[in-house]
Amino acid sequence: MTLAEENYLKAIYHLEQQFKKGVSTNALAEEMNTKASSATDMVKKLAEKKMVTHVPYQGATLSKAGRDYAVKVIRRHRLWEVFLVEKLNFSWDEVHEVAEHLEHINSDKLVNELDAFLEFPIYDPHGDPIPDKDGNFKTVEKIILAKAEIGFTYKCIGVDDTSSEFLKYLDSNSIGLGTIIKILHKEPFDNSIKLEIEDSEIVVSQSVAKNLYLKKV
Amino acid sequence: MTLAEENYLKAIYHLEQQFKKGVSTNALAEEMNTKASSATDMVKKLAEKKMVTHVPYQGATLSKAGRDYAVKVIRRHRLWEVFLVEKLNFSWDEVHEVAEHLEHINSDKLVNELDAFLEFPIYDPHGDPIPDKDGNFKTVEKIILAKAEIGFTYKCIGVDDTSSEFLKYLDSNSIGLGTIIKILHKEPFDNSIKLEIEDSEIVVSQSVAKNLYLKKV
């Protein structure tokens, strides 16, 4: 598996969560920051390698082998993110880019020893679950802030967007994993939401509301 | 700098130590396990990027920029080797291959934090010096076992060949960094050498004698 193939597998995996059907060429191209024609080429290559099934014009779906491989790359990515934060003083907005490269180093001993060194972490710095050596992980029960109910209290347990910009925004508003958030008001006009965080009130936009994962407490 | 370019720069750097003159195309091709025509192509590319100077038919020489870059990659390589041995339970014969990949991840923060996390090590697991953040490192005073003098006592401080086969051979003969070795006899017939190591005597071949670095004690 080449570096590009691994990145495409991961992208297809993530997109399958959203669009339950086959992953469309356009969606894949957008996720990979390439053109649709490039996505088509790669999907055909992955199909030849039995990593995806591809019905022309109907999108791509991961095979068992493809999903297993994607989970393996995701395991590496998230373990390296933990390493960077826990051991090398990276903040959660700095790890993604570097992990994007580290995830492609293919050595079982490396990954499994890293896992042990980190004492088998279950979540990465963004609240995402880390698959174990056999690819198993618990799916996290979570709702998006946009769908939280007024008057209830939630705990922040994850983010969808892991861009540096979004994470720095959260930092500057004292929002992180574990932060307790009470929903005060939802503004129908622009879908913004007023929150209470540690006795102070803030209003967040719709794009924030769609990228923050919560759990009822 | 691409991955291939970085590997070529490192190879040229290492070959410059031996052949003080320009590095020949054939030597470079052999080091890189490619063909001479490929080496020529890459040398021309590196020359365009001002990383080497290339006089056709006369070999390649690193420029200041090229040497600095090579040292940077070597720093990364050796730091990761220390990490693998010190933190992830790798043995000295397992680290090279993985470090060969890790060395290409280009993040100053990553490398400098790793350096600090490892408490600024000076030598890698094979006794090679680790350049600091500014590319400075002490050259190690060392002689090759083949040139050691009969009757004198030495300390093993490095290896030239870092292949798994050679390092495992050393392990099985209780030779490692720091091992004290007395030269008992040099056999002119096949250039083998009889050594005393911790009260036991062993005979090593010429190829071993050319790959072990010693320091008089």
Add this chain to the structure above:
DNA sequence: ATTATAATTTAGGCAAATCTAAAAATATGT
């Protein structure tokens, strides 16, 4: 000083991953 040998470069091609532009298939709206 030629000639033979060895080293190096050039020429032409290939596979991976990308692109633009054009063609084909699917989806949508009235």
Add this chain to the structure above:
DNA sequence: ACATATTTTTAGATTTGCCTAAATTATAAT
């Protein structure tokens, strides 16, 4: 149902790093 819009695929190029085979240059031997 059919024209239009959108999505997807194909066709043809490009770049990187590698190859083989052939031509060129340098080195060694007589």
